[in-house]
Amino acid sequence: MNDVPRADSNIYEAIYDVVRSIPHGRVTSYGAIAKCLGAKSGARLVGYAMNGSHTVLPYVPAHRVVNRVGLLTGRHHFAPPELMQQLLEQEGIKVVDDQVQDFDSVFWDPAIELSL
Numbered sequence: 001m002n003d004v005p006r007a008d009s010n011i012y013e014a015i016y017d018v019v020r021s022i023p024h025g026r027v028t029s030y031g032a033i034a035k036c037l038g039a040k041s042g043a044r045l046v047g048y049a050m051n052g053s054h055t056v057l058p059y060v061p062a063h064r065v066v067n068r069v070g071l072l073t074g075r076h077h078f079a080p081p082e083l084m085q086q087l088l089e090q091e092g093i094k095v096v097d098d099q100v101q102d103f104d105s106v107f108w109d110p111a112i113e114l115s116l
Contacts, residue, residue, distance in 0.1 A: 011037070011039075011045065011049075012049045012052070014037055015033060015037065015045075015046055015049040015050075016049065016053060016056060016060045018033050018036060018037065018110050018114070019033065019050070019053070019060050019061060019062065019064065019065060020058065020059075020060060020061065021110065021113070021114060022061060022064040022065075022108050022110075023108060024091050025091045025092045025093060025106065026064065026106050026107070026108035027064050027065070027066050027070070027088070027093065027100055027103075027106055027107060027108065028064065028065060028066075028107065028108045028109065028110055029043070029065065029066060029067060029068045029107075030043035030044075030046040030047050030050070030065060030066075030067060030068070031043040031046075031068050032068075032107075032109055032110055032111065033046045033065065033110055034046050035111060036109075036110040036111035036114065043068075046065070047073075047074065050062040050065050050074055050077070051074070051077050054077070054078075061087075062074065062077075063078070063083070063084045063087040063088055064088070064091075064108075066100055069099075069103065070099055070100035070101075070103035070107075071098055071099055071100075072084050072085060072088075072095065072098045072099075072100070075098060085098070088100070093106055
């Protein structure tokens with residue numbers, strides 16, 4: 001039995017739409033995306049969607065999704081793993097030891113910003 005939803009499922013598209021809405025220079029968390037879509041404990045599902053997003057069109061800025069405290073836990077799904085940090089730094093986000101600095105000031109809450 002496969003517990004991972006198919007990448008073409010409607011929930012994945014909803015996740016990708018939220019991620020595409022994250023503004024340049026901001027980040028959000030797996031859990032915040034799940035919560036805004038009504039799946040409070042669906043952070044892992046969002047992670048699965050991000051893992052499969054690298055070939056999805058239109059582009060999904062998966063580098064803007066971090067864990068609940070700002071750690072780049074998805075970095076090993078980028079090639080090379082340093083790419084996630086590089087993309088964030090190109091947007092003006094400071095990262096030290098795989099941790100987004102000033103996390104509260106760059107955090108974007110989709111439930112508030114998208115009025116969901």
